[in-house]
Amino acid sequence: MSKQVMVCLFITALLTAAMTLGLQKIYIRSTSLEAHGNDLKDDAKVIQRAINNSYKNKDGLVKLTGNKQYVIRSGLVIKEGVTLELGQNTKILIDGDFRAIQLEKNASVINGIIEVVDPNFKSEVIFLDGKHKFWSWERTQINNVSIINSSRSHRGSAISLHANGDGNFISFVNVINNNVAGFQNGIEIFVDHNGSEEEPSWINGNRFVNMTLDDCVNYIVIDSSVSVPNESSGNLFNGLQIQLSKVSKTIMKVSGSFNTFQGMVWDQHLLNNQDKVVRFTQESANNRLDMNVDVFSILDEGIQNSYAE
Template structure:
């Protein structure tokens, strides 16, 4: 009798083990099926936590890679979490990285934080630099990707902060250097940038070959807030080909001066347009030329509340409004 009970216990145990094995096996296949049918990829499924002190870079990149491979397209970081980043990530073509409104990437180290490929996008959230040694780009677009009008590349509703008090690094960097590199018709909307050396930099380098050209043209920067920057917006190119930055529109600018500010706007390029408000100029010395149109500038327009004494124009046919001009109209 005792032996019979003993055998029953053994068979029950074996049955439970088999059921447990099948459960885990089917659970894994269901997870794969769910992923194939899902609309979103969550970084927690790849090992990110957001509530500890571990590096989440690898897990976030895995989620992005899986999103591209599976054609799901959207990677989510949700909740009031702080994801730690100790290595740069690349948002691959066709992938959207979506944060919760108060979700943060906490950047530890000195590296390019996010490179955005064409037809990729970032929305919402906060990217915060907490390392004083940081001196790189936070969001970077490379003209080798050849961004054009029919793609859906966009950056929107993002706050980029350097809270280390170092005033180093670049918040948003668009770069073109080689043959037929270009960044055109990308929308950047509702972005706050604070505490860096440079807020926004558009850089078109002169190519090595005389037959080649590159350009950063026709991009829209809508409702940017720039605060406590050494240099606000820096456009660095020639007035025209072979390396030009032209036709870029900055509208709804809100720029907050600080004692660290040296330049609000520096332009070498053509036919760019800027419109916005500049606050607390009284923090600077009178006549401090915080707006500069360089020798390689032409036909740029600048509309603001700034008096003419703060503007230096070395270029050709640039136009700027001022309270004096308005009073004389």
């Protein structure tokens, strides 16, 4: 065997050993969390510790796997650059009233089930704060998560985006393939402005794709001005499936401009009231609705909003 071949084999062996150690490290980190769950004890601290360590060590991934239930009685902050990945049937149970999961920029939560079990819950399950300044080169996403309020209280918000103050913004975040059921508000976008005219705040250009929203009081709420200094524009809601129930009041209440909504609404006959279920406020313009909603169910106080007549 030549010296060159022996060197190549030695290098290959070293690389294989390094990869093995790396995989073992991930496996050990993952299974350390699997020692928790299924015991009704509060797992928030151990999950947050794993997230903080992943952020500090630049590992970027925390896994909760298996058909297990993890209880949290205080909120989690997914640090910048960290992904919290759940198994397909892994549950995080929210026991209490608090903002459950906050995403910093370039942070994500994927897969699994996040379930509210406390009827006193009236906060947000997944929350994005515009102070982190989400932009196109970030990898922030909420993907393939079922967000359920099983307490039957119909309180709280499942997914909430807030921008409040000088230069705060959320743009180009992807919210894809998620299921939402049982909340006061399914998707909530709120843009306030308490600062100077020179530093506007906005929530623009985000994508909500292939979302199923079921049994909510209000399914989509966008609260902003039609334009700067507190604007919510160009957000795309595509592939919506909205299942109404007897508690439902509005399919959407929309301010802002150039937002688009496309999808299906099911069982409008279940509504107990004759109020307008789609409402474009006075602070709305050029929004587009492409859904099977009767025109008599639409209240349009804005400018040049479009929908089927």
